[in-house]
Amino acid sequence: MPTPRSSTTLVEDAPARQPNRVRAIMGACSGNLVEWYDFFIYAYTAIYFAASFFPKGDTTTQLLATAGVFAVGFFMRPLGGWIFGWLADTRGRKVSMIISVFMMCAGSLLIAVMPTYETVGIAAPIMLVVARLIQGLSVGAEYGTGATYISEIATPGRRCFYGSFQYFTIIAGQLLALFTVVILQQTLSDEQLREWGWRIPFFIGAISAVVVVYLRRSMHETASKKDMHREGAGSLRGMFKHKRAVGLVIAFTIGGSLYFYTFTTYMQKFLVISAGFDAATVSFIMTSALIGFMLCQPLFGLMADRLGIRTHMLMFSSLGVLLVIPLLFAIKHTHNPFMAFALVFGGLVIASLYTPIAGIVKAELFPPAVRALGVGFPYAIGNAAFGGTAEYVALSFRAEGAEDYFFFYVAAVLCVTFIASMLMPNLTRHGYISGDGRVEENTGMPASKVQTAKA
Numbered sequence: 001m002p003t004p005r006s007s008t009t010l011v012e013d014a015p016a017r018q019p020n021r022v023r024a025i026m027g028a029c030s031g032n033l034v035e036w037y038d039f040f041i042y043a044y045t046a047i048y049f050a051a052s053f054f055p056k057g058d059t060t061t062q063l064l065a066t067a068g069v070f071a072v073g074f075f076m077r078p079l080g081g082w083i084f085g086w087l088a089d090t091r092g093r094k095v096s097m098i099i100s101v102f103m104m105c106a107g108s109l110l111i112a113v114m115p116t117y118e119t120v121g122i123a124a125p126i127m128l129v130v131a132r133l134i135q136g137l138s139v140g141a142e143y144g145t146g147a148t149y150i151s152e153i154a155t156p157g158r159r160c161f162y163g164s165f166q167y168f169t170i171i172a173g174q175l176l177a178l179f180t181v182v183i184l185q186q187t188l189s190d191e192q193l194r195e196w197g198w199r200i201p202f203f204i205g206a207i208s209a210v211v212v213v214y215l216r217r218s219m220h221e222t223a224s225k226k227d228m229h230r231e232g233a234g235s236l237r238g239m240f241k242h243k244r245a246v247g248l249v250i251a252f253t254i255g256g257s258l259y260f261y262t263f264t265t266y267m268q269k270f271l272v273i274s275a276g277f278d279a280a281t282v283s284f285i286m287t288s289a290l291i292g293f294m295l296c297q298p299l300f301g302l303m304a305d306r307l308g309i310r311t312h313m314l315m316f317s318s319l320g321v322l323l324v325i326p327l328l329f330a331i332k333h334t335h336n337p338f339m340a341f342a343l344v345f346g347g348l349v350i351a352s353l354y355t356p357i358a359g360i361v362k363a364e365l366f367p368p369a370v371r372a373l374g375v376g377f378p379y380a381i382g383n384a385a386f387g388g389t390a391e392y393v394a395l396s397f398r399a400e401g402a403e404d405y406f407f408f409y410v411a412a413v414l415c416v417t418f419i420a421s422m423l424m425p426n427l428t429r430h431g432y433i434s435g436d437g438r439v440e441e442n443t444g445m446p447a448s449k450v451q452t453a454k455a
Contacts, residue, residue, distance in 0.1 A: 020220060021153055025162060027219040028149050029169040031101045031212045035142045036173030038108045038205035039135055043070055043265040043391075044181045047272070047279060048198040052116040053125045063269060064399065067391040069128055070265075073136030074388020077380035080140020082236070085373030088145040089234030092221045093372065097149065098213060100141035105209035107135035112202035143383075144376015147359025151433055152222040152368070154360075157305060159433070160312075164301030164356030171294040171355075174264060175287065177201065182283045223368065233369040242374060244440050245365035248420050249378040252313065252361065255417025256354045257387025259320055262328075262410055263347045264290070266391045271340060274332050274403065285341045293348040301356035309361050309427050310444055316353035317418035321411050323350065328407040361424075364431030365439050371432070386413060 050062035080100075088096035110131040117124040146166055154162035180201045188197040232238030240246060264286075271282040304312045324347070331343045359375070366374035397406045425442035429435045 021155070024153050024219050025150060025165060027215040028097065028146050029165050030215045031097055032142060032146050032166060033169040033173045033176070034101060034205065034208045034212050035104045035139060036170045037176045037208070038104045038173075038202075039073070039139055040174045040265065041108075041177040041180065041201040041205060042066075042073075042111070042132070042135075044177050044268060045198040045201060046070070047269070048193045051194065052118075052198075053128050055117050061399075063273075064392070064395045065125075067395055069125070069132050070388070070391060072129055073132035073139070074384040076133045076136030077140030077143075077384050077388070078377060079380075080137040081144050081376030081378075081380035082140075082373065083137075084141030085144050085370075085376040086234035087141075088148065088372035088376075089223065089368075089370055090228050092223050092228065093145050093149040093152075094216065094219050094221050096141060096145045096372070097219075098216050100138045100145070101209055101212045101216070103141070104135055104138035105206045107131045107133075107138065108202045109206035110134070112199050112206060140376065140380045143359075144379060145372050147375050148363050148372040149219075149222055151360050151363035152371075153220065156434065159360050160304035160309065160357050161298060161301040163358075163360035164297040164304075166359045167355035168294055168297040171264075171290055171297065175290050175294060178268075178283060178287050178290065180204065182280075182287060185280055185283065227368040230369040234373055235370070236373070236377075238370045239366070239374045239377065242366055242370070242440060245374060246378045248365060248424055249362050249375065250382040251416050251420030252354075252358070253379045253382030254386040255317060255320065255414040256351075256358060257383045258390050258410055258413050259324065260351055260355065261387045261390040262324075262394070263344060263351060266394055267331075267344060269391070270331070270394070271344075274398070275334060275340060277337065277340065281337055285337055285344065288341055289344040289348055292345050293352065296349060296352040297356050300352040304357045309357050309364070310421065310424055312353050312357050313361065313421035313424065314418070316350060317414055317421050319350045319353070320414040321418055323347075324410050324414065325407045328410070329404070332403075361427065364427040364433050364435075367432050367437060 046063065046066040050066045054062045054065040084096045084100060087099070108131075111128065114127045114131070115124060147163070150163055150166055151159060184193060184197050184200065227233060232241070268282060268286055271277045271285060272279055277285070300312075327343055327347050331340060331347075334340050334343065362375040362379060363371055393409065394403070394406045397403050397409075421444075423443050425431075425439055425444060427434060427439075430438045430442045432439065
């Protein structure tokens with residue numbers, strides 16, 4: 001029988017006082033903000049530097065190439081989730097999170113200083129790929145360890161509220177990246193942005209590491225020595241003893257990540273190349289929508305603490321399946337910026353049913369000895385396969401003259417998430433943090449239906 005939550009963390013061994021808990025959440029979230037700023041600034045400045053690294057072809061071809069490199073960063077996430085999940089489970093969450101920040105900023109600094117295709121030829125796109133590999137490794141580390149840390153240090157009964165600040169800072173990182181681009185658009189000419197202005201945001205991301213490391217030095221460690229030295233801690237073999245949990249994490253991730261990246265990073269390009277808005281107008285549309293989305297996180301987190309994680313997952317996946325196709329069709333055919341904002345924000349409100357609980361639902365599925373690995377590694381696989389390729393798949397459909405097929409693709413993937421949400425157990429009763437840790441023995445189906453299915 002799985003070990004219940006009695007052995008979880010130092011938060012239970014020696015409860016943190018509220019000021020320490022708040023400071024710890026700030027330390028975790030500050031790094032999250034910087035890492036996601038660094039990761040997303042690539043997507044938002046790609047329209048300016050695409051020709052510098054991929055000079056041949058039309059605009060769509062160049063953007064397709066940069067989207068491919070963006071996707072490459074995602075495919076390093078499983079390796080990052082594996083390595084840093086092992087590190088967090090066997091050496092501590094704090095060590096893992098400090099190293100991940102340094103790696104992200106190293107990738108940003110490399111992009112900021114690297115020469116263009118005109119200067120060094122094919123070496124330029126190769127170096128761009130290397131930088132994205134480093135950043136992908138870092139993000140693969142950050143999500144799993146950060147989600148684990150926040151879930152462990154959060155107050156019982158308020159875990160979804162605390163967990164909401166992980167995506168709050170992910171969105172804040174996107175907003176900061178977007179806001180930086182808006183400022184540059186207002187202060188530099190289009191020519192200056194394409195020649196050298198796009199480098200400025202990457203320098204900002206690299207410099208910000210110093211502040212984050214300082215904040216994370218004072219964080220409380222939540223992994224107990226007992227759990228870090230437990231047999232199988234941080235190992236893939238130990239993680240795969242929890243097969244249902246691994247399957248649920250992947251199923252939740254593929255729908256949640258694909259939907260999230262469709263309405264955030266890809267939406268920036270979709271509004272330009274499909275709806276026909278100019279880049280500056282799109283930046284203001286997305287900035288406004290993302291501000292509203294960010295403010296939704298703690299509100300929907302509080303709601304999830306009252307309604308339950310399973311209810312939220314069912315609402316997100318069912319509404320996503322039903323509404324994503326009409327929403328994307330409507331956005332594509334609108335020429336009114338206010339209507340575009342309303343439609344994008346409506347899509348993001350649906351995402352708000354998932355994003356505040358995304359880390360908590362995964363952390364509840366695993367015991368502490370493999371929690372960071374169990375959250376980070378399966379998530380990274382699903383995120384790489386569907387979230388990281390969202391832009392590339394969408395642009396590929398567009399290049400073939402079948403862009404609308406992408407809308408149906410998103411809905412189909414969300415169907416998988418809906419089925420998984422139906423089958424997940426009640427985590428308040430059976431989760432490893434809030435319940436008795438009997439995730440593998442329970443589903444969301446009534447007992448009578450389970451017996452019928454077995455028969």
